[in-house]
Amino acid sequence: MKAPGFLIRSHVFIAFAAVALALASTVQLGLQPAFDASLAIIFFATLFDYNLHSLLKLNRNPDFLNKSKKSAWTAQNLTIVKILIFVALAGLAVSLFFVSIQVFFLLSALAVPAILYSIIITHPYNRFRIKAFTGIKILLIAFTWSAVTILVPLLQEGSIFTFKELAFIFAERFTYIFAGTYSHLDASYL
Numbered sequence: 001m002k003a004p005g006f007l008i009r010s011h012v013f014i015a016f017a018a019v020a021l022a023l024a025s026t027v028q029l030g031l032q033p034a035f036d037a038s039l040a041i042i043f044f045a046t047l048f049d050y051n052l053h054s055l056l057k058l059n060r061n062p063d064f065l066n067k068s069k070k071s072a073w074t075a076q077n078l079t080i081v082k083i084l085i086f087v088a089l090a091g092l093a094v095s096l097f098f099v100s101i102q103v104f105f106l107l108s109a110l111a112v113p114a115i116l117y118s119i120i121i122t123h124p125y126n127r128f129r130i131k132a133f134t135g136i137k138i139l140l141i142a143f144t145w146s147a148v149t150i151l152v153p154l155l156q157e158g159s160i161f162t163f164k165e166l167a168f169i170f171a172e173r174f175t176y177i178f179a180g181t182y183s184h185l186d187a188s189y190l
Contacts, residue, residue, distance in 0.1 A: 010077075011084075018043065022153045029161060031159060038155075048089055100156055117137075138178055138181045138182055141181050
């Protein structure tokens with residue numbers, strides 16, 4: 001297994017990208033970047049959610065295996081995926097003891113739709129097709145990534161900013177994630 005392929009298909013790269021965006025938020029708002037528990041939570045939560053989604057998709061949809069290289073990698077490395085999920089959960093559990101209560105509640109509120117999305121979309125008898133609502137997946141991804149990568153570091157830091165400052169950086173981050181996600185997805189996938 002080659003390192004770049006592992007980093008991408010195991011979602012470790014995407015977890016580091018979430019941490020990088022959170023650090024970028026602190027810099028944009030003039031704060032001193034700090035490597036603390038809030039960044040660990042962002043990393044582990046991203047790693048957990050994306051690997052859980054891949055695992056559920058593979059377990060509940062056998063046709064998924066034939067559709068992409070990523071699904072084939074997940075099937076061939078099922079033990080690694082399960083270990084990553086376990087490590088991410090353990091990292092989340094430990095990190096939760098070191099973050100503010102505000103961060104805990106924000107992440108709890110954002111985790112519910114993210115995990116429900118993975119469960120609903122991969123359920124074999126799913127009658128609710130989220131893809132039927134054009135763009136909802138992209139909006140959900142852009143909103144969640146923006147909220148996590150901006151608000152978590154700020155709440156952990158305890159900083160107070162005006163609505164105008166936060167709205168500007170949120171809009172900037174949202175459009176960045178939206179554009180990146182939209183360009184990555186095939187129009188039929190929406």
